[in-house]
Amino acid sequence: MPVCSIHCGRNAVLKRPKTGDALCKECFFEAFESEIHFTITRAKLFKPNSTVAIAASGGKDSTVLAYVMKMLNEKYNYKLKLFLLSIDEGITGYRDDSLNTVKQNRDDYEMPLKILSYKDLYGWTMDEIVAEIGRKNNCTFCGVFRRQALDRGAHLLKVDCLATGHNADDIAETVLMNILRGDVARLNRCTSIVTDNGDGIPRVKPLKYTYEKEIVMYAYFKKLVYFSTECVFAPNAYRGHARMLLKDMEKIDPSVIMKIIQSGETLKVKSTAKLPTLMNCTRCGYISSQETCKACVLLEGLNKGLPKLGIGKSSKVKKALDDIQQNDSLCCSARGNSNVNNIKDLKDKKCLCLGSQNVLSVQIDEISLEKLTVE
Amino acid sequence: MCYVSLRNVNIKNISNFAFQTGYFLISMADLKIALEFGGGAEVLVGNQKVHEVAFPSKNKVWTIGDLLYWIKDNILKERPELFLQDGSVRPGILVLVNDADWELMDTVNYELKSNDRIVFISTLHGG
Incomplete structure (x- = not known):
């Protein structure tokens, strides 16, 4: 059993994909949390005394985000008022179960929770949409509707900021997907840590540089309960192909994830490129x-x-x-x-x-x- | 004698035999392993999170690589390609040996010891 790279004397429990370091549990927690704190402070994601809605799905990313945000808010005195915001797409056997996990988060982390449903917002549940259009393009509907639903929810809650659980793997995956689709406009903005949809409520990604593996390991070692059933409609999603490609490459060299994000960040679209005006x-x-x-x-x-x-x-x-x-x-x-x-x-x-x-x-x-x- | 002849049979048969006959299990199977599936990986093994298994270990070293194929042949209920790929787990499935990352222990080449606890956590699902 290798020992911790920090020389704390304890046995290592994890090989960090980002650095290759072998860390013990305590040193891993410390590194994981302080890197997120560093990301937050360097990009100045939050202003003191602001209200922040955490987009909560009950999955690993948002569960870890809610936990870490609460912890960092107390530890570094961000003075933030934190809320959980969930969207109920109306997917039987998926969202109805995962919402129970969100309710558990609400109780565990003592954060107020607001659930908005597609039925409320659009008059259609995802089940009804799938019945109408089949399973080929349903993720398009779900993704587009969810994006707006979160914006609307943030607006309704009158929060100053909306935090999402997008992790480094997600961002790298999106970069790849936008390249594969030739979507230069999205490629240009998908790596931004703060985005604004025009309503003045910024969306921020505190886990932007956090590897999926570390999020899962963190949740495992901290014994955080999250919901992990695959969306019943997801197998046909285009994103899945980009994800498999990325995971296969990560196996060869885990640093590709950071390199893809870096490529996306430093990439500059030439001035003659035709971009849609917003x-x-x-x-x-x-x-x-x-x-x-x-x-x-x-x-x-x-x-x-x-x-x-x-x-x-x-x-x-x-x-x-x-x-x-x-x-x-x-x-x-x-x-x-x-x-x-x-x-x-x-x-x-x-x-x-x-x-x-x-x-x-x-x-x-x-x-x-x-x-x-x-x- | 019995054991030697059995060793040439494929792994699946040994284990089936071992499961069917308590006697064999106690006398020969001295490598006890606890398997745990989580993060969505339990779906692949009939939604049973914990599996207690035992292998005949006399004259035979079991690596996690061997274990993966045993899992595929014996307890995997559906879509083996979602678990196994190129002789290892599918990228995106994390493996822990006694609560430590298997990447610290030579992954598939790790030699199983009795009472080891092997955990498989899938990361391959949406949020």
Whole structure:
């Protein structure tokens, strides 16, 4: 059994992928936590006395993030008010179980928790969406909707900042994926540690330089309970291929993960490259590269019985949307009255076809920070 | 005599025999190993997190590499390619030997000792 590289005299329990050091449990905890603290302070992620929502899925990353944030907040006196924010996509056998883990986090870490559901926000659960579009493009819907759901949730909670559990492997994976897709615009911004979606609430990634292996080892040694069932819809996701490629390369040399992130960070898109200009969605006001944001397009497709609408090229989408606009009598009634609210209603505060009742606006008004309590 | 002839049979048969006959298990199988599956890896072994197993260790050294194939042949319930790849675990599955990273112990070449506890943790799932 090798001894700890720090020369503390204890036996090593882990080989760090980032450095190759063999560390004992105590020295590993110390290194793990202080590196995250260093990441936070160097990038000035949080201002004192601000409120921070931690995006919590019940998985390993957000569980470790919540634990470490609470610990560092106390240890280094960040003076942050921490909240948990969860999105319920409505995936039977996945999210309903993982939300129980989030509730456990709420109790263990004594943080208020707010759960927002796709059904509340969009009128559709993921189960219903999959029933409509099949399993090929469902992760597109889920990802796009979740991104906005977290933004909306952060907005509703009136927090100053939203922290997500993206780890180093996730970021490297995204860099690879954007290269494979030729998505230069996303490649350009996907490594940023702070991003802003135009609503003034920054999204930050405190675990950006933390390896997945260390997160899992940390959770294991700290005996943190997290939820680990694969999403029942995930096996067909494109991301899985990028992930396997990355994991295979990591086996040969673990430092590739940091090197890919570094490449993404230092990469500069040449000035002649055609990049989409960012604007606000004409329907919901969220930041978008198109006139109508992806979430609104996908939702429009679902509500009009054209679920493939948002999957193809944006030029085709625009044409299809114009066609729909001209034929607006189809709205909602195409699917009965079960899915009356779309994103457009958010702004107009009324549904185009029903005119008055809006499920969403009522629910939004009910949510405020004061009402969040630790049960 | 019995043991020698059995050694030439494939591992699966030995273990099946060992499981079926308590006598064999007690007299010959003196390498007791506790296996644990977590982080989603338990799905591959019928959702049973802990497996107590025993191997005949006389004249035979068992490495984790051997153990992996034994697991594949005996307790893996589905999709072996999600567990085993190129003679080792699939990248993304962490292995701990008595609560220490197997990368500190020569990974597949580690020689099992009695009462070892081997833990497999999958990291391959979303959050």
